[in-house]
Amino acid sequence: MATWAEFAAEQPDMAAFVQGRFAADRHALIATLRKDGSPRISGVEPDFARGELWAGTMPDSLKSKDLRRDPRFALHCMTTTASMTEAGDAKISGTAEFWTDKTDYLKDLFERTGWDPGEFDLFRFDVTEVVQLTVEGDGMVVLSWHEGRGTRRVGKK
Template sequence: MATWAEFAAEEPELAAFVEGRFAADRHALIATLRKDGAPRISGVEPDFAHGQLWAGMMPGSLKSRDLQRDPRFSLHCTTTVASMTEAGDAKVSGTAEFWTDKEQYLKDLYERTEWQPEPEELDLFRFDVTEVVSLIVQGDGMVVLSWHEGRGTRRVEKK
């Protein structure tokens, strides 16, 4: 698994695009796996900080329990225009690590946002990535950049 910083060092332009798409609307969708293996889609607010990808969740929420049981996830930015001509699309997949030492993260979060929940008010996860995808519309086609850990980046143009 690659940390966000490791991925970003390998593909800085793709990383900047993806971070920008997630920053455009703090709300994103995360797919997790239920106990029976069925997918669950939930809202989440991803946070790119200090070379890591983070997300806090309500303690004991279904998505948190899903990730503690099976750490695989997919994260999708909010796409607000159906044609995607304005900004594009971004997706990240990998595994989540339940993070119990929240003190430094919460201190940094407060310095950046002036919001500081109590440690018991959130389940914190740090995400490693195995796949990062961007999709942009160019003219009458689409350009898909797809990075996979160990394989690098592939560019596909679709008309």
């Protein structure tokens, strides 16, 4: 598994694009797996901080329980237009780690935002796949990175 910093060091332009897409609307969608293996889609606010990808959840929420039981996830930025001509699209997949020592994260969060979220469950995400979709001319370009395989670019009309 790669940390966000490791991915960003390998693919700085792609990392900047993806972070920008998630920053454009802090709200994103995360897919987790229920006990029976079926998918669950929930809202989340990812945070790129200290070279890591983080997200908090309400304590013991279903999303938190899903990630603690099975750490696999898929994260999708908010897409603002169906055509994606303005900004593009971004997705991240990997595994989540339940983080019990929140002291440093909370200090950093407060210094950056002035916000104290109160009680929450914190997860740090490692990435195995990152996907960037953009529109170029009359086609779509999919740039995908997979850990250990590098990037692949596919054009679709």
